[in-house]
Amino acid sequence: HHLLIVSQEKMPYTKKSIKDLADEELKGKKVLVRCDVNVPLDGKTITDDTRIRSSIPTIDFLKSKGAIVTVCSHLGRPKDGPEDKFSLASCAIRMGELLGQDVPLVSDCIGDEVTKIVGEAKEGDVIMLENTRFYKEETKNEPEFVAKLAAPFDLFVNDAFGSAHRAHASTEGVAKPLSPSVSGFLLAKELEYLDGAVAKGEKPMAAIVGGSKVSSKITVLEALLD
Numbered sequence: 001h002h003l004l005i006v007s008q009e010k011m012p013y014t015k016k017s018i019k020d021l022a023d024e025e026l027k028g029k030k031v032l033v034r035c036d037v038n039v040p041l042d043g044k045t046i047t048d049d050t051r052i053r054s055s056i057p058t059i060d061f062l063k064s065k066g067a068i069v070t071v072c073s074h075l076g077r078p079k080d081g082p083e084d085k086f087s088l089a090s091c092a093i094r095m096g097e098l099l100g101q102d103v104p105l106v107s108d109c110i111g112d113e114v115t116k117i118v119g120e121a122k123e124g125d126v127i128m129l130e131n132t133r134f135y136k137e138e139t140k141n142e143p144e145f146v147a148k149l150a151a152p153f154d155l156f157v158n159d160a161f162g163s164a165h166r167a168h169a170s171t172e173g174v175a176k177p178l179s180p181s182v183s184g185f186l187l188a189k190e191l192e193y194l195d196g197a198v199a200k201g202e203k204p205m206a207a208i209v210g211g212s213k214v215s216s217k218i219t220v221l222e223a224l225l226d
Helices: 002-010 050-064 089-099 112-120 136-140 143-150 185-200 218-225
Strands: 030-034 068-072 126-129 155-158 181-183
Touching: 030 050, 050 068, 050 089, 050 185, 068 112, 089 126, 112 126, 136 143, 181 185
Parallel strands: 030 068, 030 155, 068 126, 155 181
Antiparallel strands: none
């Protein structure tokens, strides 16, 4: 429930999903999609591609409407700038296999190369930007970084439920300059489940809460206890 409250109060895009957009709002538009492709890797080998598979319905829908789709995501916890082991190269290859088309990986997530590749892309193309956490400004949600990340795009779709509780540049920051900012199918579905379970669930209720960082779960547990 806490996640839902955070999402509604801080993040304008949860109020509308891509289903609410008219065709003309998508055709030929440059769409930045925040996915969660933070998959487990063994070297360069993806050991579980569930998160990439989960992002496909939203990307397919945007493609079908003639949008130019650019995916951004984080992977792991890079400490000091780019690290090869945290590159999204394997994710771009796997996404391309699932979509049945080439998904080029841009070697950065901001800057001239991104602007050029996105600008030259055609309707239905899918591009992936390199790991947003290669910049410490991402987690700090720094306005200058947000502006650079948002610059090449017309609108924003957040489909990263696993990162939606964090007010980072690529989840919360870009929702402000890019309009419309809406949720993708995965995020909308997860929020529906969450709201339905908490608001309409039978009492007494049990919650199984997983994850490696207890500190980030305490507020959720407190909200559930209320």
